[in-house]
Amino acid sequence: MSKWIEQDSAHCLHPFTNFKALNAKGSRVITKAEGIYIFDEDGHKILDGMAGLWCVNLGYSSQPLIDAATEQLKELPYYNLFFQTTHPPAVELSTLLAEVTPEGMNHVFFTGSGSECNDTVLRMVRHYWSSLGKPDKQVVISRNNAYHGSTMAGVSLGGMGFMRAQGGSPLPNIVHIDQPYHFGEGNGQDANEFGLERARQLEQKILEVGEDKVAAFIAEPIQGAGGVIIPPESYWPEIQRICDKYEILLIVDEVICGFGRTGEWFASQTFNIKPDLMCMAKGITSGYLPLGGVMVRDHVAKVLTDADTEFAHGFTYSGHPAACAVAVANIKEMQRLNIVNQVREVTGPYFAKRWSELAAHPLVAQARSKGLVGAIELVKDKSTNERFNKEWDVGTQCREHCFNSGVVLRAVGDTMICSPPLIISKEEIDLLVERAKLALEKTLADVQS
Numbered sequence: 059m060s061k062w063i064e065q066d067s068a069h070c071l072h073p074f075t076n077f078k079a080l081n082a083k084g085s086r087v088i089t090k091a092e093g094i095y096i097f098d099e100d101g102h103k104i105l106d107g108m109a110g111l112w113c114v115n116l117g118y119s120s121q122p123l124i125d126a127a128t129e130q131l132k133e134l135p136y137y138n139l140f141f142q143t144t145h146p147p148a149v150e151l152s153t154l155l156a157e158v159t160p161e162g163m164n165h166v167f168f169t170g171s172g173s174e175c176n177d178t179v180l181r182m183v184r185h186y187w188s189s190l191g192k193p194d195k196q197v198v199i200s201r202n203n204a205y206h207g208s209t210m211a212g213v214s215l216g217g218m219g220f221m222r223a224q225g226g227s228p229l230p231n232i233v234h235i236d237q238p239y240h241f242g243e244g245n246g247q248d249a250n251e252f253g254l255e256r257a258r259q260l261e262q263k264i265l266e267v268g269e270d271k272v273a274a275f276i277a278e279p280i281q282g283a284g285g286v287i288i289p290p291e292s293y294w295p296e297i298q299r300i301c302d303k304y305e306i307l308l309i310v311d312e313v314i315c316g317f318g319r320t321g322e323w324f325a326s327q328t329f330n331i332k333p334d335l336m337c338m339a340k341g342i343t344s345g346y347l348p349l350g351g352v353m354v355r356d357h358v359a360k361v362l363t364d365a366d367t368e369f370a371h372g373f374t375y376s377g378h379p380a381a382c383a384v385a386v387a388n389i390k391e392m393q394r395l396n397i398v399n400q401v402r403e404v405t406g407p408y409f410a411k412r413w414s415e416l417a418a419h420p421l422v423a424q425a426r427s428k429g430l431v432g433a434i435e436l437v438k439d440k441s442t443n444e445r446f447n448k449e450w451d452v453g454t455q456c457r458e459h460c461f462n463s464g465v466v467l468r469a470v471g472d473t474m475i476c477s478p479p480l481i482i483s484k485e486e487i488d489l490l491v492e493r494a495k496l497a498l499e500k501t502l503a504d505v506q507s
């Protein structure tokens with residue numbers, strides 16, 4: 059056992075980890091990375107099919123990002139935006155974000171992470187309605203199995219039962235409707251009918267709670283951590299219709315989908331959604347430094363900027379200069395490489411074609427994707443879509459086989475998910491799919507023995 063593994067078990071408490079189980083086994087030590095590959099301490103080169111945690115969109119070796127951080131750290135390593143100060147990287151990034159985000163969104167509130175974005179929107183929408191003289195509009199509607207981060211607001215807005223069961227959450231005045239997960243919950247119903255039904259739960263919930271009590275609805279365009287759940291085509295137009303009809307704000311959590319993942323700058327454009335507030339993090343810096351931001355539509359920004367009370371909210375690292383400088387470099391590099399166009403026109407369609415081949419495997423009931431994010435559903439019986447029973451953790455087993463076959467994929471229950479760096483080439487997509495097939499073969503061999 060290497061000293062890293064020993065000291066890791068002795069001192070490091072990992073996120074989302076059963077500490078006891080991990081310590082019995084020891085962590086995998088990742089020591090360096092290049093392009094779309096990570097290397098472990100034994101020198102194994104592994105294709106990172108998850109882009110770290112959905113964030114390393116430009117891969118691990120982007121020199122402009124490294125240079126931007128280095129130069130900014132020399133010039134002004136830290137200053138804040140509190141007490142009427144600002145600095146060039148924050149101003150430059152705000153301006154650039156107004157350019158690349160959807161029309162009509164021209165203001166940003168910086169945070170250090172996606173979770174902090176969701177804490178921010180929860181407080182911001184309530185402050186917005188109070189400023190308009192409607193302090194009773196407090197309730198935020200979210201969805202079961204949503205992921206909005208790990209802070210108290212993130213967990214409360216989120217819809218993951220196992221998270222909500224721990225640590226004294228959820229916060230009050232947050233309610234949930236069902237998710238548009240057709241494969242898992244559609245029971246053979248037509249996908250678009252199912253999508254409409256799930257969207258209309260929003261209307262039912264608004265009527266149940268009372269329009270005068272509801273502040274906002276929050277959702278990921280495609281649920282990421284929940285298992286790459288791509289809603290039926292009917293879903294988002296109906297959600298948009300309902301949000302427009304009733305006086306509630308639409309918050310779109312673009313933390314995963316933003317910055318090119320679905321083949322547009324934002325998935326709000328892919329699904330033709332018009333968000334009032336948009337949460338961004340992860341791909342905003344390709345993960346090189348931590349940063350998040352809440353993008354605010356003009357009519358909301360006007361209420362906030364016209365209000366005579368202070369918005370008593372902010373973080374020490376809201377608009378950290380080095381993180382902002384990296385985000386500016388990241389956006390400019392995305393523009394220089396024309397990467398969004400490449401995902402939409404070339405690598406996204408090619409990934410869809412190769413990834414869908416996995417559905418031919420005996421364990422795979424469905425393979426789906428959008429842009430460069432995808433999932434496969436592992437089942438015991440393809441004719442009925444019956445899942446493996448709970449004692450047989452086929453997802454985790456498949457994930458281990460993926461690692462050992464030289465590709466990182468993640469397991470959400472029995473759903474395997476994939477979200478590679480956006481710079482991945484067609485040849486590398488071939489390699490990713492070949493390795494995934496190999497891992498599926500190894501998993502099948504386990505299942506059969």
Ligand SMILES: *Cc1c(COP(=O)(O)O)cnc(C)c1O
Nearest residue numbers: 171172173205206207311313314
């Ligand atoms: C990762 C994620 C978050 C939380 O972001 P952190 O930076 O981990 O706090 C929030 N929303 C979505 C959709 C995410 O995928």
